[in-house]
Amino acid sequence: MELLDIGIKFILIVVIFLISLVVAMYSTYAERKLAAFFQDRVGPNRAGPFGMLQPLADGAKMFMKEEIIPTRASGLLFIVGPSLAIMTACIGSAVIPWGQPIQIGSRIIDLQVTDINVGILYIFGVVSLGVYGVMIGGWASNNKYSLLGAIRAASQNISYEVSMGLSIIALLMITGTLSLKEITEQQHGWHWNILKQPLGFIIFMVCSFAETNRSPFDLPECETELVGGYHTEYSSMKLGFYLFAEYINMFISSAVMATLYWGGYNYPGMDWVAAHVGPTIAPLIGVAVMFAKVFSFIFFFMWVRWTIPRFRYDQLMDLGWRTLIPLAIANIVLTGIVMTFFK
Amino acid sequence: MSTFYFIAFLSIFFSLLVIFAKNPVHSVLYLILTFFTFTIHYILLNAQFLAVVNFIVYMGAIMVLFLFVMMLLNLNKETEPGKHYLAKLAGVIAGGCLLVTLVGSLKAYKLSAPVILHDPNLGLVKNLGKVLFSEFLLPFEISSVLLLSAMVGAVLLAKKEPRATA
Amino acid sequence: MEPLSNKRKVIAFKPLNLLERTYLPEIAKGMAITMKHFFKKDVTIRYPEQKREFSENFRGQHSLKRDEDGKERCTACGLCALSCPAEAITMTAAERQPGEENLYREEKYAAVYEINMLRCIFCGLCEEACPKEAIYLDGDIVPTDFLRKDFIYGKDKLVEPPLNQ
Structure with a gap:
């Protein structure tokens, strides 16, 4: 029995891992395809029907390419950088509840790898660790562009982590728990946190754009100024890891946003559905709803990328420190006032 | 273990x-x-x-x-500052202090009875917060004042001094 | 200054009001524009399968013409090679043997006729120089290749296919 539980957990971990990799893989395809659509083009359409096999072709290309390690780079750290980047990107998905417990036969299986009681903080920790991959890689390359990119990434991540944390605090005041599972369960039906915390959500979203180094905050790797940013010296699959980590990060932060503010796997009328289709199918619908939310966030990420131009560095810092942090603090105070007088 | x-x-x-x-x-x-x-x-x-x-x-x-x-x-190597003899002296004193502390703690070392955790949820945020904001409220607030003063100091250091001519 | 045209527009730098300073309306406007393009029909022509129509005076790959009886028109006078500014054309002349009258119109013909497509600038001067109306640049875009030697087109690629086929 014990062994079976461990086996199920293991399968769940593998499945989530695979899903996040596949989603990241197809995000690269979606990025190119959506970019094309936003610019009245066609996008990749050669590999397979509609270019569906393009990510596989890209992956094969990445693996086949020549591996170059610069002579002046510091050997081990040069390898540690991308490994750390992809590792931190992958372990973030462990605490996200993907769906309600699902009943198969007489067993009830949790669709969450682990429900630790400090789930949000765990995600924060993983995110803050992610910057090391970039920093170590940038420094180990022994290239000034890489170093500049790495330093930009580090300062950007630190700055936006502050306002991200502050925006979360207002949410935590309402939910009263740090466990992602409980937070999701509180948003049953349509009681999504976005209705109570619109400002907090906007701040959180802007910060997650900055944390994932996505446009308009993609200064660490802006080609026009820094050649390629922190991965200038990287080639082959190490470069692939960096690019891949970015897409996995995007997937995870979309999932976090969906969980924290948009109700996760909850949707209006879920009780009615659950009563009609039984305890096996209903959670699966919930999972589908969750993924629909995640994908719409990924779509939004890409939509923003092809709309808003990149910030200048001082504007970035200005936005982070002088706009978002005061806003987040104001949000906390406001939430406190509302909670005191209307409860 | x-x-x-x-x-x-x-x-x-x-x-x-x-x-x-x-x-x-x-x-x-x-x-x-x-x-x-x-x-x-x-x-x-x-x-x-x-x-x-x-x-x-x-x-x-x-x-x-x-x-x-x-x-x-x-x-x-090139930018490494020369080792002043005062710095060496300070190093010796600091090292000596560490040694004394280590020796002292080793002398005071004795096996204590194993601490048994009465409440397994002791480390949770809720309990920690309750303790921090009731029993240890004063030290907690004082430490925050300490941080504030450090911040003010940093701002003062970072601020450009007004030009004498202006 | 006297305005030359009435197109001049005086730009006033008004300080932004609070709503403008948040940039949110402008961002929303931009997002709407990109979204509009998302649903627009794409303007791409999928090249190898689909082709844009050539204009009437488009100059593409050369073709060596035949006359109405299917004989090659070219007489290897060399005027095209002479007129070619890029020196892309070379040829070797040969005399028509008895019994080849149905192949070549003139008594002298080009045994070898080569155009280096990497040198050719598609100016059309060969076409104009030709007294026999034997060469025209009425073909398609010259296809790509991997080796330089494959860009030297001989008679096998240049001469029009025989009429009765």
Whole structure:
């Protein structure tokens, strides 16, 4: 029995891992395809029907390419950088509840790898660790562009982590728990946190754009100024890891946003559905709803990328420190006032 | 118990590497690993919140700043400052103090009765918060004032002095 | 200054009001524009399968013409090679043997006729120089290749296919 539980957990971990990799893989395809659509083009359409096999072709290309390690780079750290980047990107998905417990036969299986009681903080920790991959890689390359990119990434991540944390605090005041599972369960039906915390959500979203180094905050790797940013010296699959980590990060932060503010796997009328289709199918619908939310966030990420131009560095810092942090603090105070007088 | 000894060995090992690493950036990276082992210690002590906070604040923020400064400084042999004899003296005194402390603590060492955790949820945020904001409210607030004063000091240092002619 | 045209527009730098300073309305406007393009029909012509129509005076790959009886028109006078500014054309002349009258119109013909497509600038001067109306640049875009030697087109690629086929 014990062994079976461990086996199920293991399968769940593998499945989530695979899903996040596949989603990241197809995000690269979606990025190119959506970019094309936003610019009245066609996008990749050669590999397979509609270019569906393009990510596989890209992956094969990445693996086949020549591996170059610069002579002046510091050997081990040069390898540690991308490994750390992809590792931190992958372990973030462990605490996200993907769906309600699902009943198969007489067993009830949790669709969450682990429900630790400090789930949000765990995600924060993983995110803050992610910057090391970039920093170590940038420094180990022994290239000034890489170093500049790495330093930009580090300062950007630190700055936006502050306002991200502050925006979360207002949410935590309402939910009263740090466990992602409980937070999701509180948003049953349509009681999504976005209705109570619109400002907090906007701040959180802007910060997650900055944390994932996505446009308009993609200064660490802006080609026009820094050649390629922190991965200038990287080639082959190490470069692939960096690019891949970015897409996995995007997937995870979309999932976090969906969980924290948009109700996760909850949707209006879920009780009615659950009563009609039984305890096996209903959670699966919930999972589908969750993924629909995640994908719409990924779509939004890409939509923003092809709309808003990149910030200048001082504007970035200005936005982070002088706009978002005061806003987040104001949000906390406001939430406190509302909670005191209307409860 | 064996986990504890393994992690404890790792912490000591990495902290020794912090001192003996030639490259300051490597030093900082070893320090990060040391902090990571501390996080595991906290988890072993059933203090999840402290573990995560240690993870976020020390590993995720403070050490990033350390690394940041180290990368920008470009320390190497040529820029190493000459060792003044006063600095050597200070080093000797500090080392002596450490030795005295170590010897003193070793002398006072005796096996205490194993601490039994009465409440397994002791390390949770809720309990920690309640204790911090009731029993230890005054020290907590005082430490926040300390941080505030440090911040004000940093701002003062960073602020440009007004030109004498203006 | 006297305005030359009435197109001049005086730009006033008004300080932004609070709503403008948040940039949110402008961002929303931009997002709407990109979204509009998302649903627009794409303007791409999928080249190898689909082709844009050539203009009437488009100059593409050369073709060596035949006359109405299917005989090659070219008489290897060399005027095209002479007129070619890029020196892309070379040829070797040969005399028509008895019994080849149905192949070549003139008594002298080009045994070898080569155009280096990497040198050719598609100016059309060969076409104009030709007294026999034997060469025209009425073909398609010259296809790509991997080796330089494959860009030297001989008679096998240049001469029009025989009429009765």
